Amino acid sequence: MPMLEVSNLNVYYGDMHVLWDLSFSIEEHEIVALLGANGAGKTTTLKTISGVLRPRSGSIRFKGVELTKLPPHKIAELGIAHIPEGRQLFPWMTVLENLKVAAYTKRARSRLSESLETVYRLFPVLKERSSQLAGTLSGGEQQMLAIARGLVMRPELLMLDEPSLGLAPKLALEVLELVKTLRDEGYTVLLVEQNVHHALRIADRAYIIETGRIVKEGSGEELLRDEEVKRAYLGI
Amino acid sequence: MLVSLADVARAIVSGVLIGSVYSLIAMGLALIWGVMDIINFAQGDFMMLGAFTTYWLLELAGLDPLLSLPVSFALVFALGVLTQRVVIERILQAPMVSQISATFAVLMMIRYGAEAAFGPFTRRVVTSYTGTVLRFSWTTIPLTRAIAFSISLVVAALLYLFLTRTYVGLAIRATSQNRMAASLMGIDIRRMYMLAFGIGVGVSAVGGTLLSTFFPIYPEMGGFFCLIAFIIVVFGGFGSIFGAYISGIIIGVTEAVSALFISPTLKDVVAFLLFIIIILVKPRGLFGARM
Ligand SMILES: Nc1ncnc2c1ncn2[C@@H]1O[C@H](COP(=O)(O)OP(=O)(O)OP(=O)(O)O)[C@@H](O)[C@H]1O
Ligand SMILES: [Mg+2]
Numbered sequence: 001m002p003m004l005e006v007s008n009l010n011v012y013y014g015d016m017h018v019l020w021d022l023s024f025s026i027e028e029h030e031i032v033a034l035l036g037a038n039g040a041g042k043t044t045t046l047k048t049i050s051g052v053l054r055p056r057s058g059s060i061r062f063k064g065v066e067l068t069k070l071p072p073h074k075i076a077e078l079g080i081a082h083i084p085e086g087r088q089l090f091p092w093m094t095v096l097e098n099l100k101v102a103a104y105t106k107r108a109r110s111r112l113s114e115s116l117e118t119v120y121r122l123f124p125v126l127k128e129r130s131s132q133l134a135g136t137l138s139g140g141e142q143q144m145l146a147i148a149r150g151l152v153m154r155p156e157l158l159m160l161d162e163p164s165l166g167l168a169p170k171l172a173l174e175v176l177e178l179v180k181t182l183r184d185e186g187y188t189v190l191l192v193e194q195n196v197h198h199a200l201r202i203a204d205r206a207y208i209i210e211t212g213r214i215v216k217e218g219s220g221e222e223l224l225r226d227e228e229v230k231r232a233y234l235g236i
Numbered sequence: 237m238l239v240s241l242a243d244v245a246r247a248i249v250s251g252v253l254i255g256s257v258y259s260l261i262a263m264g265l266a267l268i269w270g271v272m273d274i275i276n277f278a279q280g281d282f283m284m285l286g287a288f289t290t291y292w293l294l295e296l297a298g299l300d301p302l303l304s305l306p307v308s309f310a311l312v313f314a315l316g317v318l319t320q321r322v323v324i325e326r327i328l329q330a331p332m333v334s335q336i337s338a339t340f341a342v343l344m345m346i347r348y349g350a351e352a353a354f355g356p357f358t359r360r361v362v363t364s365y366t367g368t369v370l371r372f373s374w375t376t377i378p379l380t381r382a383i384a385f386s387i388s389l390v391v392a393a394l395l396y397l398f399l400t401r402t403y404v405g406l407a408i409r410a411t412s413q414n415r416m417a418a419s420l421m422g423i424d425i426r427r428m429y430m431l432a433f434g435i436g437v438g439v440s441a442v443g444g445t446l447l448s449t450f451f452p453i454y455p456e457m458g459g460f461f462c463l464i465a466f467i468i469v470v471f472g473g474f475g476s477i478f479g480a481y482i483s484g485i486i487i488g489v490t491e492a493v494s495a496l497f498i499s500p501t502l503k504d505v506v507a508f509l510l511f512i513i514i515i516l517v518k519p520r521g522l523f524g525a526r527m
Pocket of ligand 1: 013016018036037038039040041042043044045085
């Protein structure tokens with residue numbers, strides 16, 4: 001049984017039909033990339049999984065539990081961390097307070113000190129800035145904090161929405177390398193990424209989404225070699 | 237008329253003392269606004285309920301105001317939670333006008349409910365220490381006002397510690413700064429709203445209890461205090477709870493000093509004038525930061 005199984009999901013904004021019969025699945029310890037052009041529906045998909053948006057029909061099962069009727073905080077408690085597009089930090093809280101809030105759930109709170117050690121090891125700059133207001137961090141530091149918060153949540157499934165957006169190229173690569181390391185440490189990852197080339201290189205499998213429909217799926221390597229993908233997304 | 241330095245000092249002291257009570261009502265208003273983006277027009281009426289709780293507990297059970305204070309907080313907290321669930325919850329996504337009308341309806345129900353129950357009369361909370369004054373070489377301070385000031389400081393400090401040192405407090409602040417992110421971290425937003433509304437009106441009720449020990453109480457008393465609290469909150473920067481505390485004291489002092497120099501009847505006019513000036517110069521209030 002897949003860890004996450006999305007089937008026939010239909011999502012609307014008002015009258016606008018945005019996701020059409022979307023189906024895909026994620027196995028445990030996989031990196032699955034969800035790729036597509038601007039406005040394809042990637043963020044909408046993640047928001048529906050994490051309970052921020054309600055689908056009109058379809059189902060989302062996480063380890064056998066139906067998510068579509070649950071509020072976001074229950075879904076977080078079940079072990080899904082959604083690191084949203086645009087960082088969404090608590091700007092008037094310190095770095096440390098941001099991390100503490102991320103450990104709000106029972107599963108995360110008991111392991112907070114251990115988690116802090118881990119994220120400070122991964123992102124030493126966050127330790128240096130721990131008492132600084134999150135809103136005053138640089139863009140790159142903010143993105144690190146956003147990812148660190150996701151890790152502090154101690155999720156089983158980590159959903160990252162464009163984690164490398166706005167980062168310097170070198171840092172962007174490091175972030176994607178980190179995603180791979182996290183997978184090797186046992187996390188399962190759903191990755192939405194603009195940088196299709198890099199995403200396909202680290203992903204075990206990927207889905208291509210166009211105007212709210214899955215149009216292609218395959219392993220990272222297959223899609224890297226796929227002529228259509230090359231033309232449409234890799235500019236080759 | 238000659239005004240001596242001692243007169244000014246006395247006016248400042250009395251302004252700080254009354255301002256510290258305004259501050260409590262305003263902090264509650266700022267908390268509710270900061271977390272839920274709702275302007276609670278009934279804030280002064282929840283304060284009135286606190287004052288009447290103290291009055292009746294003294295009349296009927298002989299309970300000292302200092303002992304009825306936690307009861308007054310708890311009762312109004314519970315009523316706030318109920319109001320949140322029954323009324324506010326339903327209008328959170330509604331247009332601003334509907335929100336204003338709804339909290340206004342709550343105001344009317346509380347104010348005129350109290351008037352129907354207790355009559356429109358003015359009452360006084362009288363204890364054994366009501367007339368006691370603290371004497372200093374240059375002034376005297378009524379004991380009740382000194383107590384009100386001290387307790388106001390303690391309540392503000394407790395609220396500060398709650399919001400910065402406890403997990404639930406952090407969660408309330410997180411909710412006020414980014415609702416979606418907070419819910420994604422496992423925070424139950426509805427629960428935070430109930431807590432914020434309950435605490436916000438509960439703190440106002442504590443203000444009412446303190447006020448009742450030196451100020452006549454009547455069912456319609458909330459109107460003025462809600463207005464002044466609103467001004468304090470805008471003055472301090474919307475959503476900044478501790479800005480609201482400091483601003484409350486500034487407004488209290490402004491009133492007292494202008495009563496001395498201009499006229500007691502014009503003291504509120506001067507406070508409102510100062511408010512308008514500050515808003516024109518600093519539209520985001522004196523203290524821009526959020527909680
Ligand atoms: N809050 C909203 N209200 C109405 N329409 C929306 C809203 N958010 C997104 N949409 C629309 O839904 C569609 C899918 O948007 P979504 O944000 O999911 O795309 P995306 O794949 O994440 O794009 P991007 O790469 O730009 O982040 C787009 O047409 C977008 O304009
Ligand atoms: Mg997006």
